Amino acid sequence: MQVTIYDDDTRLSTRELCHICNIPADMLIELVEYGILEPFGPTPAEWNFSQECIGRVQASMRLQHELEINLPAIALVLEMREQIRALRKQLALSGGHH
Amino acid sequence: MEYKDYYKLLGVQRDATQEEIKRAYRKLARKYHPDVSSEADAEERFKEVNEAYEALKDPEKRAAYDQLGKSWKQGEDFRPPPDWDAGFEFSGGGYTGGDAAAFSDFFESLFGRASAQGGYQGARHVPGEDHHARVLIDIEDSWHSAQRAITLQVPQVDPAGHVVTQSRTLNVRIPKGIKEGQRIRLAGQGAPSLGGGPSGDLYLEVEFKPHSLYRVDGKDLYLDLPLAPWEAALGTTLEVPTPDGKVDMKIPENTRSGTKMRLKGRGIPAREAGDLYVITKIVVPQADTEEKRELYRKMEQIMRFNPRQALGV
Numbered sequence: 073m074q075v076t077i078y079d080d081d082t083r084l085s086t087r088e089l090c091h092i093c094n095i096p097a098d099m100l101i102e103l104v105e106y107g108i109l110e111p112f113g114p115t116p117a118e119w120n121f122s123q124e125c126i127g128r129v130q131a132s133m134r135l136q137h138e139l140e141i142n143l144p145a146i147a148l149v150l151e152m153r154e155q156i157r158a159l160r161k162q163l164a165l166s167g168g169h170h
Numbered sequence: 171m172e173y174k175d176y177y178k179l180l181g182v183q184r185d186a187t188q189e190e191i192k193r194a195y196r197k198l199a200r201k202y203h204p205d206v207s208s209e210a211d212a213e214e215r216f217k218e219v220n221e222a223y224e225a226l227k228d229p230e231k232r233a234a235y236d237q238l239g240k241s242w243k244q245g246e247d248f249r250p251p252p253d254w255d256a257g258f259e260f261s262g263g264g265y266t267g268g269d270a271a272a273f274s275d276f277f278e279s280l281f282g283r284a285s286a287q288g289g290y291q292g293a294r295h296v297p298g299e300d301h302h303a304r305v306l307i308d309i310e311d312s313w314h315s316a317q318r319a320i321t322l323q324v325p326q327v328d329p330a331g332h333v334v335t336q337s338r339t340l341n342v343r344i345p346k347g348i349k350e351g352q353r354i355r356l357a358g359q360g361a362p363s364l365g366g367g368p369s370g371d372l373y374l375e376v377e378f379k380p381h382s383l384y385r386v387d388g389k390d391l392y393l394d395l396p397l398a399p400w401e402a403a404l405g406t407t408l409e410v411p412t413p414d415g416k417v418d419m420k421i422p423e424n425t426r427s428g429t430k431m432r433l434k435g436r437g438i439p440a441r442e443a444g445d446l447y448v449i450t451k452i453v454v455p456q457a458d459t460e461e462k463r464e465l466y467r468k469m470e471q472i473m474r475f476n477p478r479q480a481l482g483v
Contacts, residue, residue: 074357077345078373092300092373123353127375130302131205138220139199153206164385165392166449 078123083112086119093129100129106143108132108150171275173248176222176235184240188229195223221273231281250279298361298370305354305374307344309381309391312438313413315346320374342374347439349389350378383411389444390437396453397421412436412446419448427452 090097101116103109109128111119132146141149177184180194202209202216209215226232242248303322311318321339328334342354353373360370378386385392395410405423409416410433417433429450437444457463 073359075343075345076355076357077348078353078355079349080352092371094299124351126302126353126373127351134205135203139196139203149206156208161387165387 078126080122082123083120084123084125086111086116086121089121089125089129092126093133095129095133102143103129103132106147108143108147171248171279173242173244173246174218174222174274174276175242175244176225178244179218179222180226184236188227191223191226195219195227199223217273221277224273225277225281235280248276297367298363300370300373301360302373302375304377305342306377306379307348309378309384309386309438310413311344312346312348312378316344318342318344340372344376347389348376349438349440350376350386352376384413384446386438389440391444391446393446393448394451395448396451397425397427399452399454402427402450402452410448421450425450 084092086097086100090100097116100109104111104116104119109121109125111121113119128150131150132143135141135146135149136143177186180191180198182190182194186194198219199216201207202212202219204213204216207216224231225235238250301324305318305320307316307318310316318341319339320342321337323335324338326334326336340356340359342356345354348354353375356372356374358369359372362369383393391413393410401408401421402425403423405421405425407418407420410419412433414436417436419431419433427450431448431450433446433448435443436446455462457466
């Protein structure tokens, strides 16, 4: 069985990310336009993405499908989720009450 | 099988309008959506709410469900009465969304199973779909690397076209130094291709189980280190646990509670290993004998210490 580790150094092309998340390239471009994904590289042909983008695309698709919200709202939801997670982490690391 | 009170799950009256049902569903879907909810049982609740809405949003399914009567209670043992659904036509159809494989036996006994989506006929050499799953591992597995049996619940289509859940166990080597949020890609372990093409891949997203001693932040670890007041005041050298075994650590004189000290390179292994942060916590011994009380009184006299000086009292 061929095993690959996707770590912080992993970079995925537009095509690879679309394939892994099963979305068309148009959708990926929209996700970038709304700031939900931040690619490295200047143009879609040269874009590449960190592996964390897999989770962000999947969460976006679930939110769109299951909560019927549009991309600007998804961008806002994900941003606030990041903030909540960061605050929770800070709380857990400083307090030590768990 | 358990009876499901779909009205109760959505928090609406049995005579609620379709509009009220939709509003209740939307509110609960936001509350329990696993991507945004902080509720511990969000995923389970989200599934229940979806199932309830799937049954009640369609007037035909709702009418059939209502026909079962009002006397059933949520969770009660249930067998569908014979011919209960005569006159209704929805079996196998009418699925409008949601993760049909996740619906309960109760739902399926009433409305049938979701048919598998067609559309593969004629497709040749189309690769199978990629699958994604989350795996919980122990922090120690990332230190030492470990072989772990990982069991996944996989929805599959049986020969009759029904969606069934099967469990599948894979032996996976957890590579040393893996961090939370990283993925392990197993080539060819996703869905098989229906047209003779290659199978899809399986992506496992790594998450750490909560640990009794350490908290994790990226590749750094945090450990609370309890100190006796004299250890903190006088300084000492003591043993500190790390995932790699105990190490000696020097506690300087007059260490305060909450001081953060770094053991470099004792975090999660990597090209540049993470650090282990030790947070001191001074623990006050109980004055539970006359001798100990006497000692505290003596300290009071000698120390002349006001911990509330900054409060101006």
